[in-house]
Amino acid sequence: MRRETCDQTALSPSLHWGARADVRARVLACVTVLCALVAAGPSAAAQTPAGTLIENIARSQHVTPEGDAVEESSNPATTMIAADCLLDPFLITVAPSGPAVPGTLLTYTLSATNRTGVALPGVLVTLPVDAALTEIALLAASTLPGDPAGDFDAASRVVAWTFASPLPPDATTVLQFTARVRPDATADTTITVGARLASSACAANLASNTVSTLVGSAALTLTLASDRGAVAPGDGVGFTLAVANAATFALTEVRVTDTLPAGLRYVPGTARVGAGTAPDPAVATDGRTLTFAVADLEPGGAETLRFGARVLPTATEGEIVDRAVATATTSSQVPIASPASTRPSRSKRASRA
Numbered sequence: 471m472r473r474e475t476c477d478q479t480a481l482s483p484s485l486h487w488g489a490r491a492d493v494r495a496r497v498l499a500c501v502t503v504l505c506a507l508v509a510a511g512p513s514a515a516a517q518t519p520a521g522t523l524i525e526n527i528a529r530s531q532h533v534t535p536e537g538d539a540v541e542e543s544s545n546p547a548t549t550m551i552a553a554d555c556l557l558d559p560f561l562i563t564v565a566p567s568g569p570a571v572p573g574t575l576l577t578y579t580l581s582a583t584n585r586t587g588v589a590l591p592g593v594l595v596t597l598p599v600d601a602a603l604t605e606i607a608l609l610a611a612s613t614l615p616g617d618p619a620g621d622f623d624a625a626s627r628v629v630a631w632t633f634a635s636p637l638p639p640d641a642t643t644v645l646q647f648t649a650r651v652r653p654d655a656t657a658d659t660t661i662t663v664g665a666r667l668a669s670s671a672c673a674a675n676l677a678s679n680t681v682s683t684l685v686g687s688a689a690l691t692l693t694l695a696s697d698r699g700a701v702a703p704g705d706g707v708g709f710t711l712a713v714a715n716a717a718t719f720a721l722t723e724v725r726v727t728d729t730l731p732a733g734l735r736y737v738p739g740t741a742r743v744g745a746g747t748a749p750d751p752a753v754a755t756d757g758r759t760l761t762f763a764v765a766d767l768e769p770g771g772a773e774t775l776r777f778g779a780r781v782l783p784t785a786t787e788g789e790i791v792d793r794a795v796a797t798a799t800t801s802s803q804v805p806i807a808s809p810a811s812t813r814p815s816r817s818k819r820a821s822r823a
Contacts, residue, residue: 524551555672556585562597562665562678569686571717572655573800575648576603576683580665583642592670593618593633595645600661601627602685603649605804615641622647637669653806655685689717692726692796694811701790703783707734711775713796713808715767721798721806724764726775728794733785736760740778748775767798789814 528544562580570576580597584590593616599606606629608620616633623630631645651661664680690713697708711728715721728751730736735757741748743764751760764773796808 553586553588553671553673555590555667555669555674555676557582557667557676558585559583560665560667560676560678562663562681564663564681564683566718567683569684570651570661571686571689572651572653572657573689573717573719573804573806574651575605575802576651577609577648578646578663578681580645580678581642582637582645582667582678584637584639586671587639588671589636589638590616590669590671591636592668593637594668595631595633595665596668597629597647597663597665599627599629599649600663602652602655602659602661604652605648605650607648609646609648614643614645616643618643618645620645620647650802650804651683651685653689653804657685657687659685661685687716688806688808689715689719689800690721690724690796690798690806690808691716692794692808692811694728694792694794694813696792696813701781701785703733703781703785705781706737707779707781709777709779709792709813711762711794711796711811712772713764713767713775714772715769715798717800718769719801720769721767721771721800723799724767724773724796725798726762726764726794726796728760728762728777728792730758730760730779730792731790732758733782733790734758734779734792735782737778737780740776742776744774751777764796 526547529541530543531539531541533539560582562578565577565579566574578597580595582595595618599622606622606624608622608629616637617635618631618633620629620631622628629647633643637643655661661683662680665678667676667678692714693712695710695712697710698705701707709728711726713724713726736751736753738750741750741762748762751762753760760777762775762777764775767773792813793810794812795810797805798807799805
């Protein structure tokens with residue numbers, strides 16, 4: 471990096487004034503480089519490259535009342551000549567592109583080529599991470615121009631790469647990280663990601679493009695239905711649970727948990743999967759919470775469960791609601807759950823003979 475300085479003797483013959491007894495000092499300031507540029511005219515300024523350091527020092531000479539000559543210098547003030555920086559491309563992409571269901575792992579790739587014509591010192595690339603993303607991981611890369619070191623700050627949710635050395639002219643750096651769409655991300659919302667680059671040689675920060683990912687419907691869906699809209703004590707009720715994998719990855723450890731209303735109980739031996747019989751579900755100590763094990767679901771796969779329940783003689787009259795939820799584990803060991811599914815019915819008094 472160039473550093474240009476000047477002092478008063480380089481600009482003109484030495485100047486000072488004899489101080490009278492009542493005059494403490496007269497100050498001569500030497501403005502480095504700027505003085506030389508003014509003296510040389512516009513052409514010299516145009517030739518001074520971006521990144522040149524301008525060092526400004528003020529000096530004073532005076533004579534004390536006792537006749538002693540004193541010369542003093544101020545601290546230096548340093549400024550860098552900034553450039554209108556250009557990165558082409560300065561591009562961020564995401565894979566897979568298009569909508570992504572909760573639980574999907576996304577890979578972001580940022581490419582930047584320095585087209586400014588000079589090396590860019592002190593480069594800092596920052597990228598705010600959308601709140602709908604989790605499990606942020608920076609990908610290791612081979613040696614890159616500028617030797618960038620990346621870090622994710624969980625408190626500010628910002629990924630930052632600090633360059634240990636200047637980014638050379640026409641050099642390209644490629645930065646990558648992965649992030650997962652949160653399992654509880656809201657469908658039909660948009661995840662937006664973009665980056666900014668700053669350098670001490672740039673007159674302004676530079677912004678990349680932004681990429682957007684639409685959050686699709688939940689990866690795991692569950693539909694609950696029953697064959698009775700109104701029941702009385704002693705009645706039987708049939709329930710159907712349809713679970714499906716809407717993701718682009720397989721789901722394992724699939725479970726369906728159904729919480730029956732207080733007035734209903736599972737009828738042993740009634741469980742069915744598809745057209746075949748199935749083992750009875752695990753029944754919690756409350757007698758109402760049933761957990762069914764389901765086979766692994768490939769992308770686009772689905773399974774249908776059926777079972778029967780009976781209304782207890784002690785069931786009270788009024789609305790009763792059956793609630794169910796499906797859970798699973800993604801191929802990258804991330805637990806996910808379907809939105810809860812409910813089925814209201816109405817309990818009525820038993821008819822009298």
